[in-house]
Amino acid sequence: MQTIQDGYRSFSLLVSINWDRLIYVFAIGASLFLGAYLGTLMIDAMTHPVGY
Template sequence: MHTLQTGYRGLGLLVMINLDRVLSVLAIAGALYLGAFLGSL
């Protein structure tokens, strides 16, 4: 049980560290999509 809790905490820390990278990639992709949509009007 202790191993599962430690592993879960480690996974949560890894997600929190990389969350800003994922959000920045999504923001850039959304901006590019919006720009392409507005440019096609």
């Protein structure tokens, strides 16, 4: 039980020190996903124009 508590304490210390890096990774992943989604919409709009 002591080992689990020590492991949890060290893990929470690492997270509290490096939480900003986790946010950066999430922001980069979200921006890549959003860019791919918008690119797909643009390609679809260029290949299938509406009203012609």
